[in-house]
Amino acid sequence: MRVIILPDAEAVARRAARFVVDLMAKKPACVLGLATGSTPLGAYRELIRQHRESGLDFSHVTTFNLDEYVGLGPSHPQSYRQFMQTNFFDQINVDVNRTHVPDGRALNFEHSCRLYEQRIAEAGGIDLQILGIGTDGHIAFNEPGSSLGSRTRLKTLTSETIRDNARFFGSEEDVPRLAITMGVGTILESRCCLLMAIGESKATAIRDTVEGPITAQVTASALQLHREVIVVVDEAAANLLARKDYYAEVEQAQTLLEAGDFRALGIGKHA
Numbered sequence: 001m002r003v004i005i006l007p008d009a010e011a012v013a014r015r016a017a018r019f020v021v022d023l024m025a026k027k028p029a030c031v032l033g034l035a036t037g038s039t040p041l042g043a044y045r046e047l048i049r050q051h052r053e054s055g056l057d058f059s060h061v062t063t064f065n066l067d068e069y070v071g072l073g074p075s076h077p078q079s080y081r082q083f084m085q086t087n088f089f090d091q092i093n094v095d096v097n098r099t100h101v102p103d104g105r106a107l108n109f110e111h112s113c114r115l116y117e118q119r120i121a122e123a124g125g126i127d128l129q130i131l132g133i134g135t136d137g138h139i140a141f142n143e144p145g146s147s148l149g150s151r152t153r154l155k156t157l158t159s160e161t162i163r164d165n166a167r168f169f170g171s172e173e174d175v176p177r178l179a180i181t182m183g184v185g186t187i188l189e190s191r192c193c194l195l196m197a198i199g200e201s202k203a204t205a206i207r208d209t210v211e212g213p214i215t216a217q218v219t220a221s222a223l224q225l226h227r228e229v230i231v232v233v234d235e236a237a238a239n240l241l242a243r244k245d246y247y248a249e250v251e252q253a254q255t256l257l258e259a260g261d262f263r264a265l266g267i268g269k270h271a
């Protein structure tokens with residue numbers, strides 16, 4: 001795992017957006033996996049800014065969102081489809097037909113979940129999956145105890161997640177109990193995962209994800225098995241990491257390598 005610790009939420013947003021922009025430069029018809037919630041909002045705002053000011057072009061991009069509440073139609077103000085339209089899609093030039101969010105109204109869950117997986121496969125798989133993390137260590141809505149090989153399916157939300165998400169609904173009673181979510185196995189098939197976290201409330205989950213054992217009790221810990229994971233966090237979310245200094249040294253070495261400054265890395269000294 002590559003762990004990038006930055007001073008604040010603003011820097012996390014800019015860094016995460018940079019990974020997306022770099023991918024789009026290399027592959028304009030890339031497939032992005034997207035998350036909702038408060039964490040990626042700053043990155044979406046940065047991408048919107050670059051679209052407006054520098055013409056960042058989303059016209060060939062395909063997107064797949066991680067999850068959707070069951071029972072909420074696409075125009076419900078709290079549906080994740082609506083969230084994505086308002087906070088991202090309506091403000092860039094993405095073709096809405098290329099944007100995918102699981103169908104919260106489908107009652108034939110098994111069929112619609114299988115179809116979602118099929119669509120991802122038909123698009124060639126996800127190039128870069130953006131992830132937030134729950135305070136209980138969930139990615140997408142893969143709550144503690146979810147199989148680490150799980151696929152897109154129906155999931156019952158924990159009381160912790162319902163409590164965390166009540167802020168968007170006004171009360172806990174209004175938060176749906178069920179969601180359709182990509183599985184941990186689905187997420188692990190993405191070519192690259194970009195996990196973002198901001199704030200002290202995520203510090204335990206980030207410590208358990210990066211430095212804890214791989215366990216279904218912290219589904220984000222399964223990312224340790226993935227060969228290309230980037231964790232971008234602010235100081236507050238990184239607060240409980242034991243190997244913070246080492247992660248900073250790795251980033252410093254990476255920067256010098258990218259700049260071609262081999263001398264500063266001591267390369268050639270012994271030749």
Ligand code: F6R
Binds near residue numbers: 034036040131134139
């Ligand atoms: C959202 C999602 C969730 C959130 C997580 C953190 O699509 O899949 O896993 O990323 O619950 O939410 P925030 O960012 O609101 O703290």
